[in-house]
Amino acid sequence: MSTEALSTEARTAPDTPTARFDTKIAVLLREDLAPWQRLNATAFLVSGLGAAVPEVIGEPYADADGTAYLPMFRQPVLVFQGTRQTLTTALDRALSRALPRAVFTADLFATGNDHDNRAAVGAVPKDALDLVGLAVYGPRNAVDKVLKGARMHP
Template sequence: MGMSTKIVVVLRQDLEPALAANAGVVLGLALGGRLEDSLAADGKDAGGGAHAGLNPHPVPTLVASGEQLRRLKAGADERGLTVVGFNEVARRSRDYAEYLDALAATGPQDVEYVGVAVLGPRGDVNRLTGKLALMR
């Protein structure tokens, strides 16, 4: 039986590989920090080596345009899903205090998303992301 919830990470399609990797990590950490009991049990390999538990959800990484990311974030917010948006204001800031100050001076229409991570009921997440392409 499949999971009733789904996690998807969607990155802006024009990101260079290093920026895409960074955005994926930032989104994963931020989303993971909002989840309780999100890790599966630790495991051991055949030699007894320890392996930290992972998130049990498959996490497809998709790509979208900046406008599609804006619509995805809005749609996830409207549905009450758990959503994390990583934006250019954050990406360009040198520390978190600078980010918060810059964000406070940025109009909502000027927030440009680098990526969005969404968690929610499988059907809702699929409706929002089902037509997006896998990252290649």
């Protein structure tokens, strides 16, 4: 695990559950989504961060038998929820801070492929997006400011 984004506390004990990172990966979901929609949007949103921000990905895994597994995020993903307005405000804050971000709109629940997903988002101006999810990555304090008003997902 890279120690670049770890706080001093985490550098002294990187394998403890209390390790704290200087960065944060967060997903904000609209509070009125069905459970399957929450899961689907979360999976799509974090895949965007993993693809665009390679430093969030850790090393590959292997079990005791030597079976190889794909790498995953090197730090926890925190999931929040909020209102439609909370999402809109969070997106504006993420944009003003130039943080890496991914969006998921309600239209994407009706599409079945990447091309149609991009077309659905591309057909709507930013201020008219029907946001149901946002993923953001960056310095912990900046992400906290983006998520102000959101609450942890139950």
